[in-house]
Amino acid sequence: MSYTYRDRGIVLRSYDYGDGHRIIAVYTLKNGKLKASAKGSRKIKSRFGSMLEPFSENEFILYRKPSVDIYTITGCFSIKTNESLREDMFRYGYAALMAEGLDIVSAEEDADEKLFWMLQESLEDVTEKSAPASAWLFLFRLLKYAGYRLNMFSCVSCGKKPSAKTVFSPAEGGIGCADCFFAEKEGFPVSLKTLDAVRTISPEKEIEKDVQKEIGKILAKFVKYQFNRDFKSFQFLDLFSGEKNKCTFNS
Ligand SMILES: [Zn+2]
Numbered sequence: 001m002s003y004t005y006r007d008r009g010i011v012l013r014s015y016d017y018g019d020g021h022r023i024i025a026v027y028t029l030k031n032g033k034l035k036a037s038a039k040g041s042r043k044i045k046s047r048f049g050s051m052l053e054p055f056s057e058n059e060f061i062l063y064r065k066p067s068v069d070i071y072t073i074t075g076c077f078s079i080k081t082n083e084s085l086r087e088d089m090f091r092y093g094y095a096a097l098m099a100e101g102l103d104i105v106s107a108e109e110d111a112d113e114k115l116f117w118m119l120q121e122s123l124e125d126v127t128e129k130s131a132p133a134s135a136w137l138f139l140f141r142l143l144k145y146a147g148y149r150l151n152m153f154s155c156v157s158c159g160k161k162p163s164a165k166t167v168f169s170p171a172e173g174g175i176g177c178a179d180c181f182f183a184e185k186e187g188f189p190v191s192l193k194t195l196d197a198v199r200t201i202s203p204e205k206e207i208e209k210d211v212q213k214e215i216g217k218i219l220a221k222f223v224k225y226q227f228n229r230d231f232k233s234f235q236f237l238d239l240f241s242g243e244k245n246k247c248t249f250n251s
Contacts, residue, residue, distance in 0.1 A: 004063045007031050010119055011056045012099040024052050027102060027119060032111035036062055036071040048076050055082040055095055055123055085127055093236035094135035095126045100233045101139045104223060105146045115145060129203035136215050137201045148173060152198045155180055162195050168218050170225035190214055
């Protein structure tokens with residue numbers, strides 16, 4: 001006995017597997033994140049076109065046998081191709097960062113409709129507005145939904161306003177003042193300029209490169225601390241090109 005599902009989903013990742021399989025990770029409206037496979041790679045192009053490419057939004061018909069953790073795609077109807085994202089490496093890099101963040105933070109088949117619509121809206125923002133600001137905002141909101149609201153407003157320990165000596169602590173999930181020093185909690189300095197940018201972040205506002213680097217470091221260190229995962233897509237970003245060894249901020 002098998003089960004058939006119809007669900008709307010946005011492709012997060014796509015790769016070839018073995019002989020003649022294409023596997024996708026997709027975030028769906030009703031079933032959350034799941035993996036699905038299409039068989040017959042030679043026919044895939046003609047049958048599915050670009051619908052299995054990252055950031056395509058489609059209506060999928062899927063079936064799954066009990067005890068098998070991967071779905072099979074039996075039908076696919078395009079809702080939005082998001083093709084322009086795949087033609088612009090700069091925007092693609094930030095969209096990939098969002099998809100990776102969602103992949104890290106969400107559990108398989110833990111559906112959250114709010115997250116689905118947030119992803120859809122943020123992909124539109126990455127395409128049309130400031131790609132970096134849209135992606136960073138998505139990641140902060142994603143963490144908030146997952147129960148990790150980063151406190152960037154005042155010292156998480158004593159409530160003091162930020163100063164030039166403020167540090168961010170991944171362990172505390174927020175900033176700390178010099179008096180409640182967080183260095184022993186993997187704290188590192190963050191500038192007032194960056195804190196201000198994070199507090200007022202919006203897809204309509206461009207973010208300076210040095211501020212972006214600090215925001216990237218805050219998110220990468222926090223995700224590493226909480227989920228023990230590195231962001232691979234940092235290496236695609238123009239922001240960190242030529243700094244491959246620093247992409248994951250392990251130092
Ligand atoms: Zn303090």
